[in-house]
Amino acid sequence: MNWIRNNLKVAVPGAVVGLAVVAYLAFGVFGIHTKFIDDEVSEDVPVFDSGAASAIVSDEVDQATTDEMNEVMEAEQTPVEVVADEPMPDMDDEPEATPTITTVVEGQFVARSHPGSGTATVITDGTTQRFLRFEDFETDNGPDLFVYLTTASADAPADDFGVDGEFVNLGRLKGNVGPQNYEIPVDVDLAAFDTVVVWCDRFSVAFTAADLV
Structure with a gap:
């Protein structure tokens, strides 16, 4: 005993x-626990400093919002009675042009070391301000995930993304599921940094990537 x-x-x-x-x-x-827990996000489409809002309609816009928008549009189309003796507005006072949101480049996420799906789109209002937006996005969760813009292609070896290659870090991945936005620094040349990759900094692994064209 x-x-x-x-x-x-x-x-x-x-x-x-x-x-x-x-x-x-x-x-x-x-970080094995992250494998079983999704970080879901649902960010609205971005609003630029100019006040312009993207014409991209997020998957998260519900039917009630759509109906409300339709009612506003119908009200704006109602004929307005014109009074003859009222002075006409000065035609020289033209309103300022409304900034137009355009798509610069976009691409589809493909699987790398983990599954990945959805669309990556870069949008601008014609100024130097640009946003990278994920739509219908989904990949596996994991530790220390970041969003990179890189000079490597989506199917490049992993070392070309975050070890030996050139990249711009846009910040931590906000969630492994759902729409989200990342502002792109004004000095980033998208002709060179033409791929977005979700990068695991802890293990130097590319989760998913998309070529932007």
């Missing part, structure tokens, strides 16, 4: 330490 007690005194603390090490590696290093 003494032998059993003595060995238990050694075995139990050792087992506890072993479990603690396993838990640290699983959750602290490998």
Whole structure:
């Protein structure tokens, strides 16, 4: 009995330490818990500093919002009675042109080390301000995920993205599921940085990528 007690005194603390090490590696290093938990986001289409709002209709716009927009449009089309003796407005006072939102480039996400789907679109209002928007986006969750613009193509070796290649870090991935926006610095040349990649910084792995054309 003494032998059993003595060995238990050694075995139990050792087992506890072993479990603690396993838990640290699983959750602290490998982030295994993120594999089973989605980070869902639902960002509205971006509004530019000029006040222009994107014409892209998000998947998250519900029917009630659509009906309300239709009612406003119908009201604006109602004929207005013209009074003859009222002075006509000065035609020289032309209203300022409304900024127009246009698509610069876009591409479809493809799987790399993890599945990936959805559309990546760069939009602008004609100024230097640009946004990268994800629509219908979905990939696996993971630790330390970032959004990069890179000079490598979507099917390039992993080292060409974040180790040996050139890239611009747009920030942490906001969620592995759902629409989201990232503002692009004004000095980024999209002719060179023409691929977006979801990059795992901890393990130097590309989760999913899209060529922007």
